[in-house]
Structures are given as structure tokens and as C-alpha cells.
Amino acid sequence: MEAPAGSPNVLLILLDDVGFGMCSTFGGPVETPNLQELADNGISYTRFHTTALCSPTRAALLAGRNHHSVGTGVIIEMGTGYPGYTGIIPRSTALLPKILGENGFATAMFGKWHNTPEPEISPAGPFDRWPTGLGFDEFYGFNQGEAHQFYPTLYRNTVPVEPPSTPEQGYHLTEDLVDEAIAWTRNIDAADPDKPWFAYFSTDAVHAPHHVPADWRGPYKGKFDHGWDRQRELTHARQLELGMIPPGTKLTPRPEEIPAWDETTEDERKVYLRLMENYAEYMAHTDHEVGRLIESLEQSGELDNTLVLYLVGDNGASAEGGLEGTFNELASLLGVQLGLESTINRIDEIGGPTSEPHVPVGWAWAMDAPFKWTKQVASHFGGTRNPLVVRWPAGFEAMGERRTQSHHAIDVVPTILEACKLPEPTVVNGIPQKPIEGVSMAYTFDSPDAESRRTTQYFEMVGNRGIYHDGWLACSRFGVPWQTAGREGDILDTPWELYHIDEDFSQAVDLADEQPEKLQELVKLFFAEAAEYDVLPLDDRKTERLDVANRPSLTEGRTTFTYPNRLRLPEGATPDLKHADHTFSARVTIPEGGAEGMLLTLGGRFAGFGLFLKGGMLVYHYNLAGVDRYQVASDEPVPPGDVTLRMVYVSDSDDPGAGATVTLFADDTRIGEGRIERSLPNRVTLDETLDVGFDTGTPVVDDYPLPFAFTGRLDSVTISLD
Template sequence: MALNEYEPGTSFPGVIGRTPDESVPAWPRPLRAREGSPNVLIVVLDDTGFGHLGCYGSPIRTPNLDRLAERGLRYNNMHTTALCSPSRSCILTGRNHHSNGMACVTEGATGYPGYNGMVPFENGLLSEMLLLHGYSTFLIGKYHLLPSHEETAAGPYTRWPLGRGFERFYGFLGGDTSQWHPDLVYDNHQVDPPRTPEEGYHLTEDLADRAIQFIADAKQIDPAKPFYLHFCPGATHAPHHVPADWADRYKGAFDEGWEVYRERVFARQKELGVVPQDAELSRHDPDVPEWSSLSDDQHRLYARMMEVFAGFLSHTDHQIGRVLDYLERTSELDNTIVMVISDNGASAEGGPTGTTNEAQFFNNAPEPFEDSLAVIDEIGGPDHFNHYPWGWTWAGNTPFRRWKRETYRGGSTDPFIVSWPRGISANGEVRHQYAHIIDIVPTVLDLIGITAPATIRGVTQSAIHGVSLADSLRNADAENRHRTQYFEMMGHRALYHDGWRAVCPWPGPSFAEAGKGFGEPIWSSTLSDLDAHAWELYHVDEDFAECHDVADENRDRLIALIATWYAEAGKYDVLPVDGSGLARFVGEKPLVAPPRDSYTFYPGTQSVPFFAGPRLLNRPHSISTAVTIGEASVEGVLLAQGTRAGGFSFFVKDRRLHYVHNWVGRHLFGVSSDVELEPGDHVLRFEFEPTGEPDLAHGHGMPGMFQLYVDGTLVGALDVPYTTPFAFNPGTLTCGADPGSTVTPEYAAPFRFTGTLEKVIVDLSGELIVDKDAELRIAMARQ
């Protein structure tokens, strides 16, 4: 006999008598999805350019994404915001990035509505919408939509994934992390990776495992319940980490250089129909050297960096394939709407020469070329934080100009694949309709057959800005529904309208032509001059890769488009136009706790992100603790921050007290006590006493004395010529252990302290010296 059910909030339809035999029960109807509702899988790649996937003309093998394209559709006119957090907010909300408070990445928030880094609750996420319709909701991988000051165990948790409609989360909260030793969060708490790299661990494989597990957990209980999986691997963002055998599959594949790569990819794109037959290849970028001008050793190193990247992408494709294979084995794939997008174009954050350790770049201590070449066979492994040079960035965005962070098409046009065998009959075709990532949410809702809610948890919802692409999915000749779209990223502006694209580059069309680099501020007089003279105009319906600036011949049209840009800017909280990088990253922001001179840490607690912890660099400080040493051998870390790429560790080994400072992965400055620790209670202390001024421009932080004390007696001292000038990245601080990639090779992770340790106190004094340019570089390198 079927249960008597009724809609929650309506009148009880049963009968309530004096006793059960006089009564008729009824139950509030459980929330169930409409019968036959499709699953939703959205895959968000990171820093993957238009010319990187095999089905978009690349020689990099991506067979699983290619098979999605064969069973579905590819778009060649999909646009992003050109940067990570802003794009990810659009993909999840269907609203423009400034309306989401995400003008920049969360670390670059400023005190204006469009810039504060806080997605408002009136802009509901797709997870919150589908949860209301009976879906299971999972987020796997990168989030990066949380104000940076809320990434700690102190919360608040209202903007964490579980606070925004995802029932389960497994991944990382920030912009990047090591693929070998990731900073993992499970739901609302930190966890250690289940294995070590030596045991075969890699983050992307772990993420695929968890995705399959989350789906299986739900389906075994309720097979008919649809799921929404937001799958966001850290790939292909730096560090480009991958097992060597995957990189080795591309040995020699890029020896002819980035110009040859572009030419071959462009020809293949025409064969595949993902670019028009009359399209032209954009110019050679002025910031990229000719491959032929480089030395043989540069060829060898830069080609290997690209081999590692290619292996990383193929490895990621393989893990995505494992998820697709599971869905196919369980007969779910045909009724799963699968969408694949990247958050922006390929990244130029490796600089003109690439790097084996980004920490060296933003500490003003770039490694000598000879040092990079010496570790060529280790690139992609656990000891490095590598990124290719920007010649490969330019090539990865073929056929477009420029790259991530800029609103030319190279930064803002990306692959977009849609597959849903049960709902879309066309397959293997290319769609040319104009699209923007704010169209993803309304398209999903349209395909499922539901409307956006008027309220979520009592909060009245704003209007969705995107439009549904459903017509174009079913009809290759469907009319363009998205006719106008503004762009702004750190002062770099653009506007699309009906086949025309106006672009106002900042600081210029290239760094070489501008004579200045990224992050220059825009003042009011500068903005007026830019509006009068710097806008370019491209008829992208006929000039696919923005090769021909026709501003002079179409002055009236350009003026109208500039006016439209300002109208859109007013509508979506784009103003004030802010071209600066430096000011927004170092400006004052809200803090969970006010600054203080004393910090207390406890063993067994969650690690503390670098920007939420005490700032020890370039200032006098001490680290002290009371411990109990037993008769048996006692060892382990008292306090450590950073990784093999740079950091410090205060620890006990061989019954002696030690302190090691790792300078950007290139030099270890260590001091050890000259006496053994006897059994009993002891007060252990480290002090840093500066002895001079830092040389920030050359990557040298303050010189000083490292001093170790046991029970108030000096037991070790070392005069060091310099220290780390700016930051450790990765830079989490841990009490009582050094998990993951250890600061020093003198011990193996996690090297937990085996004596009695209650707490560690860090005491600060003096003025903090910072390199603001370096602070900008580290924040942007995480995006």
C-alpha cells in the first residue's frame, strides 16, 4: 500500500483521532527529482588554452575529451573572464563576475561591491539550485571562491563549498597546490593525502577516485537520484606535476619550437572546422623570442618543460576518462549532461624563461639557467614547482593573441565541449554561436526543465545574466542569443556586440610595446587618454583571431561600443576601473583576527595558510616551547612552515635541537645544539636577530643570527648572510610535524614529535619589511 504523502507546508491530509485506530497517517513528501532527470557533470580545467586539446587541433593526446566531442559538440566561440576565480564564479552562478564580487581573484579583493571577493548569497550557485530539485551535489578539486581570510579553521564556513549547496567536498580551497603533496580539505576540515608519491599518489588520480566514490555512495542507496558533480582538477595550472613516464611519451615532440607548434595546430584546427577556413594566424607575440634565437640548451630545457605540461594534460584526460568509464559501466553516461570548459586561456606566469620553482620567481631569486638545466630530468617531480616559459603560453592559445589575465581572445576564449547522448542527437559537430560562461547555468536549467528559484534559504535571488544555449545544441543554425558581453580584467577591457569586438589593452598590446609590465595603476587622466586613443576594433565575425584593427575606418561604431561598455560597467558593478595589481594585493582587507605579536600553536591541529599566520620574514622573532624528553629516543618537528621549495623547520633529532632555513629550495642554513637533550622537562627556544638590511631586489632577506637556547642557555648559533625575502609558497605552517614535502631532507615526513609537546609560541617584534612587487607575483602565480 502506497504511503499517503503531501507537499511540505500544505495542510495535513490524514486524520488525527483520539487513538491510532481512529486516525489515518500521512507523510511530508520527500524531495525527489523529476523522474528521468539527467545527471550533470561539469569539468573545469585550469589554464588550458584553445589550442591545447586534441579535438581542438593540438598534438597533445586527450582521447577521453575527444570522445566526448565525438559524442557531442564543440564550441569555438565560448568566452571566459580571463582569470580563475572570476570565471569559476560565473560558471557556478550564471552572473557576471563583477556582480559576483569577483573582479579579480580572491586574494586581490578591494573594498568595492564588484571587487570584494565575496559571492553574494542573492547570486545562488547551481549547486544550491539543483539541491532544491532533489539532486545530489558534489564538488571535487579546486574551489578558489572563498575570501582568503576565511580559508582557516576559524571560519566562517558560510562561503565554503558545504555552505553554498554542495553536500560533499574533496579538494583544495586556494588557487593552486602541489599535485604530489596537496593541501587537502574534506568537507570542512583538512586531511592528509591517502598515500605518498613514493606509494604512487597523485592528486588528479585521487580526485577521480573520490568522484567515483561520491557517485557510488549515493547511487547504491537511491539509483534514480540524479547527481551534479562539479569536477575541477588542479590541472593544468602550475605546478605542472606528472609521473615521468607520462612526460616521456612526448620526448622530442616539441623540439621544433613554439612557432612550428602554432602553425601545425592552426592547420589542424582548420581541418577539424574549429576555426573558419578563412581565418588568419595572429602575429608573433613581441614578448616571445624567436625559437631560432635560442641556444641548444635553451631548446632542450624549454622543450622538456612543454613535454611535462603535455604529459600533465594527457594524465588529466586519463583521470577524467576513468570517471566517464565508470558512468558508462553503470549505464549513467547516456543520461549525463557533460560540459567541459577551462577557466581562462593558457598562463604566462612562468615568465619568459619558465621556472622550476615559482618561489624563486616571486622572491626575486630566479634560478640561474644552469641550475634549471641541471635538474631537467626532475622537472614535474615532487621536488619542483615548475611552469613553462610564455612562448608555450602563446602557442597554447593558437590561433589567438596573448594569454590569461588579458581580454584579447587568447585570454578569454576557451574550448567548450557538451555531450548528452540521450538529449542531444547531433554529435561530432562544431557550433559557432557566441557564448559566455554565464550561459552555462541557464543552459543546464533549460535542459533539465527547471527554472531558477526566486529565493534560496530565504534570500531573494538576483536575475541570471546568461542565456540558454539549448537552441544551438539542437540546431547548428540557431540564432545568436548572446549579443552583448563586456570584459574587464585588471584594467584590460573589451566589449563584444553583434560580431564586433572592441579591446582596450592595459598596459598595452604587449609588455614590449607598452614599455611597462603587468599591474600598472590607471589614474583618471590615464583612463581618459585610453578611452580617446587606445581602443582597438575587430570585426570578429570576419577576423576570427583579431588580426586586423579596423578602429580608424569605423570610428562611429567604436565610439558606440565604448559607450556600451560603460553602460554595461554601470549595470554590473565594474567601476572603478582598476589596472593596478600591487595596490589591490597589499591593501588592507578584513581579517578573521586582528594582528598581534604573539601566536600560539598546538600539535594535531589544522595547518595555517601562509597569509593567515605570523609573518616571520625580515623581522626579529622567537619560537619557544616547553617539552618533556623521555628516557627513550625523542625526535620530531616542533614547528615547520613551507616545503622543499622553501621554508623553515624547528625540530629535535639525535637528541639535539636543530633549526633549518630553506632559502628558495637552493640553500639550507642550519644550526644545531652543541649539547644533547637530557631526559626531563626543557624549555626550547629559537631566536632570529637581524644584523643588517635585506637586499630584496636580489632575492636576499635580512641577514642575521640564528640562536638556539635550552633552558635559557645558548647552545648553538649561526651567522647567516641572508634569508628568504618575501614568502614561502606553498607556505602552510604546522605544529608538531612536517607533513608532505619536508622543508629539509634531514628527515622523512611527517616526522611527528614523539615527546610531550603542549604548544609552541611565536613571538614577534619590530617592523615587517615587505616587497610589494613580490607579493603581487605570488598572489597572481596562485591563480
């Protein structure tokens, strides 16, 4: 089927974890000249909203329905069995690439997907909920919540692939994704110049880990020495000057949970400043790379007939680095706090391949100016207000203008369908479709003063709630985003706040006490919307929901797993080994002269474990998120010949974080024993895989070279749950 005559190409760009007040285009401190050029030649939306978290925004963005309506009320790693939270996008809500592909468009995505249920990210599939199963012709990127920018776990369509070069050769994921997107668009244009295309460029930047190429480090040194409180004042003043926020908009005060900059110590400032400088460098590099993609379209003559929608963040800036920031972001997410000293001791490594850095809460809050709070907090605009820039010279004449109508990520799909002259489908592949819940924004293109057509929108994320209706917003916040486990209190007892958003852009003046009837009206509306869109039951758990044991698994009901050499599996498709008795058995042949290499590993430099041969010795290494490391080695070298090497792990208890005794065997002979005093509480990794016979990603301990392939013969490795 051919696309309607005159259909534009569509380029949908999505960044990650960028606050409203980060980029210079919208008044922030990080120079973004390429975003600025797009804004100067298009329209900037200053009241555009996301869901406050990544998987949910991405699902809503491509489905045109609310995130709970498409089973994505939270990130896929936290999915549960309730309809709004399964992580399974239903067939009754066909995604934009499917609709466009069925109507003559070539379709591809590059970057972060994060919308496939974890158990299905494996060589066994099923693949119908991967990007290529949901409408994209091509996919190059990663399938989980984050990626190491120097050692990413990549897929081409459904097949794992290695990066084309190494960090030493200059590799960085954002640059790789841009290269792939440029090549794809040019190939489509060369093969069929009349065929429109849809490219979804969904880079991981600037999500943690905040990794920066070596030649981009340094330009922001000293730029933030005034601290986060002053930075918000500077950003607020600049936003007013640019007209990005209405005259009279108030700068919201610092929450009492976040320390004042003046209260920080000299050592704290040293760390906090370097982490923020690195974060800014990451954003500046990202702007450059997106600019390279836009420039390629201009060079090919395709830019003017390309509808570009550039969503600057899938939520606000992230506070997941904790109050002190962190050198190892995974540790923070797992509830393991490294302490300031761990970052001071390695401050010069921040941004490089041996780090997984994340800014402290204060800087995340500053990047969300003028709003309250951050990512995860769906009750306040710091979590849900992101800039949107739209450029389409062939579709509208506006240049350098702003739009202030209230809109949401679910409005992008109907906007694109209207621009492409395509109706909303009622049936796709014989399956009746749920109505699209978004409204097209195209009415704003040439009508800057048009009344907003989005009059109501609910918000909910891990217990934080909000409801916008006719210029008013009621909201209720529960907990703080950096507290990942064991929050105190009752979610239903948290107070509600009330704001007249039409007159109070930044949620600065709480009117709950003055207008209790209005507040109750909106609270009732929230629960009505929540019932309609599968938001209920409300669930405020965080770390507890990250446990892979909560979800269906390929491993359910099995106690023995035999894996061949050179297998890679994400953690969600592997047996749950945490605080559980288990055995690794590797059938190997060791040649004369010995062998070395990895037998089995899960995770890497920032948390994980591995069983390997090195220097002739059998070694089991356990990395507790860099906080502690435990190593058990054989007493003597393993002799040549056919042998079964075993590691027996006996947990002290079935409690999260329990210690264990590890014993090593060659056939039936005990060759080593030692202790793991403390273990990872709920998962091992967010972005690396279980590898057999080699080690991809990062090493579990930095004393062997990657890929550390086993140099003897490895028939298989068997994991037994005892």
C-alpha cells in the same frame, strides 16, 4: 523536494590553464582521445569564453553571474575591499549546487575550489563559504589556488585529510579525484537510483606545478623540437583542416615581448623542450583520467542520461612561468627568478615530486593558437577563449557537430536549469536573488545556425579590458602576465584596439585607426558595463595584492598566538611574519636519548621555513624559494628534560625581502646564532600550511623524512610578534 521528472544527472568538468590550441580535439599537439570521443558524440563550442583567471571563472561558472557581480574580480589571494573584488560570494547570488540541492539533486564537488576567502580557510571557519556551505553535500579536494599533485593539502568537507597513499606508492591527485568521483556517483545510484545528481569535477590539471606520474613521462620526447613558432603554424593548419576555426582565419603574429624560437640558445632549448614535453604529458594523463570517469558512467548505465559539460580550461595557457620557464613555479609567482641554470641542473627531475615546473611563455602562447596572448590577458582571446564540449544523448540528437554562437561561463547555470526544467529562483533561504546574468545555451542544441543570444560581454582582469558587442570587440592590454610587480605606465593611457570578430575570428586585424567612432562607441559601452557590474575601480596590481596583510585576518590586532600540537593552518589564517620581528617558543620535554622532529613550519620544499630538532640540535631553516637557503643550528645538542626552545628573528628593516638575524635559545641560554641575508617578499606559500609538531606536504629541507613528527613531548608553540 523531488527533482522534476526526467531530470538528467549533471556532470560539469573543468580543467585548469588549458589553451584553446593545446588538445588534439581542437587542433592542438596533445592527443586527447577521450575528449575526442565526447566531442564525436556531442557538440563542440568554438566561441566560448572564460574570465582569463581561475577563481573568477569558477565563481561565474557556478553563479551564472559575472565574476565582479559575485565579488570575484580576481583570485581570492588578491582580494581587496572594493565590492567587485572582496572574494566573498554574496547570499543574493545562490550557486548552482544550492539551487539543484534544494530541488532534489544530490551534489558533490571534487578538486579545486578556490572560492573561499583566505581568512576563512581554517579550523575556526566560518564554513558557510566553503563548498559544503554553498550547496554541495560533499567536497573532496583543496581550497586554494593550486596543489602539489603528489603532496596536496586536501579536505574532506571541512576537515583536513592526508592523501590515501604516497608518491612512492603511485599517488597522484588527479587519479585520486577521479576515484572519489566514481565512488560517489556509484554510491548515489546504488542508494537511490531515481535521484539525479550534480557532480562538479574541477581537477587542478593542467595548472602548475606540472606533475606527471612516472609511467606517463616520455611519450612526447622530441615532439616539439620544431619550437613554438612552428608549433603555432602546425596547430593553425590543423584547426583549419578540422573546421575548428573559420576558413580564412589568420594566425596572429608573435608579440615582440616573446623571443623567437630561432633566437634561443642550445641550453635554453634543452630546458624549454623538456618543460613543454612534461606539460603535454600532464595533459595527456589528464585526458586519460577524465576518460576513466566517463567510462565509469557508461559502465553503470548512467551516461546517456547525464548532461556532460566539459569546459577545457578556466582560462588560456599560463605564462606565469616567465620567459625562461621555471623549476619552481612559486618562485616565479613571488617575483623571484631562478635563472636557466637552476633548471638545467635538475632537468631529469622535471615532472616529479621534487619539482614545481612551469613552461616558458613561448610555449604557453603556442598552446593558445591561433589567438594572441595567454592567461590573465582578458583583452585577448588567448586568455579567454576555451573549448566547451556538451554531450547529452537524452536531450539532443546532435553528434560531432560544432556551434559558433558566442557564449560565456555565466551561461552554463541557465543552460543546466533549463535542461533540468527548473526556473531561475527569485528567493533562496528568504534572501531575494540578483537576476542571473547568463543566457541559456540550450537553444543551440538542435539549432546550429541560430542567432547568438549573447550579444554583449565585458572582460576585465588586472587591468586588461575588453568589450564584445554584436560581433565587434574593443580591447586594451596593460603589461605582460609574467611581470608580477611594478608595472610601468598608466592603465588609462594604454591604447584600445578594435576587431570585427564576426569576420576576424582570431583578433588579427586591428581596425582602431580605420573606425575610431566605432571604437569610441565600444569603449563607452565597456565603462557602462563596468559600472553596472562592479568592475570599477580598475586595479592593475598583482604581487602587491598577494600580500596577506591586505585582507581581514583572524590574527588582526593580536601579537601572541599559542598553537597546540598537530595543528594545520593555511598562511592566510596565520600571523604575518614576513620582514617582521618575531619569536617562536616551544615548550617541550626531551627524553633521555634525545628527540627530533618538527616544532613549527610554514611552506616546504619550494619556499618556507621550519624550526626543528635533528641530531639533537635545534635548527632553523629558511628556504628562499630555492634561490638561497639559510640554516642556523645550535652549537651543541639540547639536553633532556623540560625546556623552552626559542627562535628569535630580528629583521633588518620592515622592507619586503629584508634580511634578519636569528638567535636560538634553550630557556634563557643562547645556543646558536646566524643570518638570513634575504627573505621572501610577500608570501610564503600558495598550497601548503603552517604545521605544528609535524610537517605535511613537502619538507622545508630534504634531509628529514615526512611527517617528521616530534618524538618528545610538545605542549604548544607560541608565536610572539615583537
